[in-house]
Structure formats: structure tokens, C-alpha cells
Amino acid sequence: MSKKLYLIAGTMCNEKLWTELRPYLDSSLELVYLDIPRGKNFDELADYYNNTFGSEKVSLIGFSLGGYIATYFSMLFPERVEKLFVISNSPTSLSLDEMNQRVDTLKLVEIYAYKGLSRKKAADLLDPKKQTDRLIDLILGMGRDLGEDEFMSQYQYTSERVDLSPAISQFLFHTHFYYSDDDQRVSSQWFNELKVLGPQLSVINTSGSGHMLPLEKPQELENYINSWVKL
Secondary structure: EEEEEEOOOOOOOOOOHOOOOHHHHOEEEEEEOOOOOOOOHHHHHHHHHHHHHHOOOEEEEOOOOOHHHHHEEEHHHHHHHHEEEEOOOOOOOOOHHHHHOOOOOOHHHHHOOOOOOOOHHHHHHOHHHHOOOHHHHHHHHHHHHHHHHHHHHHHOOOOOOOOOOOHHHHOOOOOEEOOOOOOOOOOOOHHHHHHHOOOOOOEEEOOOOOOOOOHHHHHHHHHHHHHOOOO
């Protein structure tokens, strides 16, 4: 019998995010890719997914923004979650600098329209050792697939975040976090404070600065996911 894993990708990412990981995962695993519906805040997204899942208890994998969404859902509906795996996200509030940058970006998009990431910014999401044309093109392609409306919705509705560590400390299901040591988009300090919260929690850090770990380290990530699935 196959086991379902529900996957939520990050900002301006779609199911192509999992392209490199998919071949390594056990063939018995059924991957269900969840979109991030437009025009919904975190409470509304959680309600949407709760209705989507029906009566089943789910195993959730979230990347970046999708990791925050998956954790937020788990906070509101812990009885619906079998286990949780979060990649490249520390589920807490965004810094003031990041919030200000997002406000400025939205204003620019309203004036000049959405142009997508520059090639340099796409490359900066990867560890220097992984900045290949193929992976950069894949990242840029996801942005083109989703377009301006998706970008505006994600920035407008998912930037106001709170620290979810108090809720995480109460989770009774296995929760794994996986992130790069030098990923500037993740708070290592947050993880240092989180590690003492409970035996059901596992924090896995990997070398480098890459944010796009499903693309950069699929085989390493697969090992951790397979171990998590068996718990």
C-alpha cells in the first residue's frame, strides 16, 4: 500500500521544485503536490488544506514558505497531522528589513510589473558549488510559470508571520527541520533555541549556504525523508 506525502513548495515555486528529489524517493511513496491558493492568509490557507485533506491524517513536507504554512496548519489542526518535515525555513516572524524590502518590492511591481528574479538573485538561492545553469534555469522557470498574480498574492498575504515555536513545543508527532548552516534566509539562532523543546523534534543542519535544498541535495534529503517516514 502506498503512503501519501503532501508537499507544499515555497515562494514562487511549484512542483518542479521536487524534480531532483523525486527519483530518489521510494516508489511506494505517493507525492501529492499542494498549490498555495491566491488571496488567502495563513488562517485561511489552513482551513483550505483542512477541507482538502478530508478525514485522513496527513504527512506534510513544506519548503521555505511552504514549511511555514505546513507548520501553521499543524499548529491549528494538530489532530490532522501524522508527521511534519520542514525544509529551509525557521517558522518565525520575518525581520524588519525583510518586511520593508517586501513592501518596496510590491510598490515596484505595481509600477513596473513583475519581471521575475534576476539570474543573479536566482543563483544566490543556491550554494556557490551548486550554481549550475540547469538549476538556475529551473528556478527562473518556476517564477515564469506562476507569474505576477501569484507573486503579488504571496507577498501580500504571507508576509505577516509570528514565531511558531511555542506551538511546536506542544507537537506530539515527529517534526523534522532540515536547513543549511549558512542559509541567510533561515535563523540558526531560532533553531538553537528550539532544539531543547522535546524528544519528538529533530533539527538537521547541512553544510553550505544553499536555500534550494530539494534541488541541491536531493539524495541527502531523501535519506532523511525516508527515515522520517518510517518513524
